[in-house]
Amino acid sequence: MLDHLITHDDALRMVPTDRNELATAIGRLRDELRSLPKDADPTRTRILTRWIGIGQMSMGHHDEALTFLRQSLDIAATTGNTRAVVATGLNLADAHRYAGDAQSADALYRRALNTARNQQPELVDYALQHTGKHLMERGDLTGAQAHLQEALRLRIAKEDTELVKSTQAALDRVEMLISQAGASAVAPADPGEWSRQWTTWLQSRTTTLTPSRWAQDFPALRDALAGITAHQRVHPRHLRHQHDQSFPPVLLAAMAKEAEKAVATDGYLHNGKRNAAVGDAANHFAAQVDLTAVVSRSTGLHVEQPHTAVYIAYTEGQFLDFHVDEAGFGEANLILCLRHERPTGALRVSATVFINTDGYLECALAPGDCVVFDGALTPHGRTPLSPGESVTLVSFGFRACNQATHTPTNLPAAPR
Known part of the structure; x- marks a missing residue:
């Protein structure tokens, strides 16, 4: 045709x-x-x-x-x-x-x-x-x-x-x-397989489902992950709306509306939550807001304009277990909260969570809050949503301006 x-x-x-x-x-x-x-x-x-x-x-x-x-x-x-x-x-x-x-x-x-x-x-x-x-x-x-x-x-x-x-x-x-x-014709290691092996190992040792295990799990995880965290291009940073970073409310509202419609009409299940392609509102937001400056200012990593983005939606009972992303999403990720609804008086709310050298970092993102991190080298996930709770996010992927100096080599294999 x-x-x-x-x-x-x-x-x-x-x-x-x-x-x-x-x-x-x-x-x-x-x-x-x-x-x-x-x-x-x-x-x-x-x-x-x-x-x-x-x-x-x-x-x-x-x-x-x-x-x-x-x-x-x-x-x-x-x-x-x-x-x-x-x-x-x-x-x-x-x-x-x-x-x-x-x-x-x-x-x-x-x-x-x-x-x-x-x-x-x-x-x-x-x-x-x-x-x-x-x-x-x-x-x-x-x-x-x-x-x-x-x-x-x-x-x-x-x-x-x-x-x-x-x-x-x-x-x-x-x-x-x-x-x-090279003359030996030895192909480089498969980065996708590397990520999958580490994700499998992480999920066999800990889970976002039971935070009560984290203190017990952490010492062994810290030692095993030391070789990865040493290569992180970006350490997780929780940026709070109107305190660390302010985004125009009208643009956030437009994305939230677009995300709700996209997830309802074209959303697809991926890793236990709904994803949907971004549209005009997200593209307009990225054109109006200097996201490269947000990433660079908060992390010290100079990045290009975001090359990819996706809407993400969670509803009650859903969660995202610990994993590491494949390298294709970029050297830096920015997750921005568009909507977070939860019942009044809820004892616990869902949060984006990371494993780093100091332990577990929970980021309960309110609308307008964002978190910047290195998804390929930072184990991350989301804790379960409580009854009546729902979360809508948009995730942007950035590549470093000078990828050659920020591409890690000799990454450790997942423990067996």
Whole structure:
């Protein structure tokens, strides 16, 4: 539908052959989508939303790409079209990858590949191809090579010259990167696997669910985490509204309203809470407020403008257990509270919590409060919400201006 207007750049990412022509074509698809009657065949809606999402992804419009592709995937799942679930799931994974959310992308790639192997074998080569590119970008060159080699074998068997050419181009790039890494061709450690191993170890030793365990847990955790905390680019800082930092109330209110609608209509479950793509209100907030100055002033780390953001919503009983993020979100994270409702007289309220060298740091964020931290190297989570309690947040990801000097090396492996 838009194939002729999309190509791949040197990094093998989709880009427009002509931005104006692609934008016009996307506009026509959106007009058709809006004109569909309410009782229209959901198949047409699924196809239109998928291609609008692919087009927006190629244009670099990450939030719109995520919104449309998620809608298309939901329709595919609801109608029981497993083939479309795999294909659109791969597109949505690509959109998360392009937006810098490697963790969400990884889960979607794994799910699509598993579904293809079990239910849609004719799509296994596509799933391997997309997953291989994802692994290549994360630095897991050995894993990328294995996935692409399997895809190549399957595509040679299909006798599809164009597919073989596409996979060979990806495999050539991986092998070039391996060669550049050194004559020994040893690929660097997989940062995603490193994060997962540490998260697994943390959750086997402590939990946000039972703060009464923390004092008992901490001494062993402190010693094990010393090698990580020594590399932190940013130490957690709780910035209180109108005391440490003041944000315009009208902009906070606009984001809170947008977040509530986004979570209700397009929210998706992720790690036990609801996430949703940000929209115009969050983008306007980031354009009007100098968030780079907030991060730099409070942490000493000079960062670029936020490259990614997401709304997060919790309701009663939900929590987020201790974990460390994958590196793709950036060297600094800023979580800003948009809304926190709790019953009057509640004995305990939910808080964002960190493990640092001194113990556990709980940050009960009020609306307008924010916390800045290094998500990839600071174990963090959220304590459970009490009955009647709800929290809405927006999280921004920042990359350091000079990443070369802030990329840690020789990080310790998770204890066994």
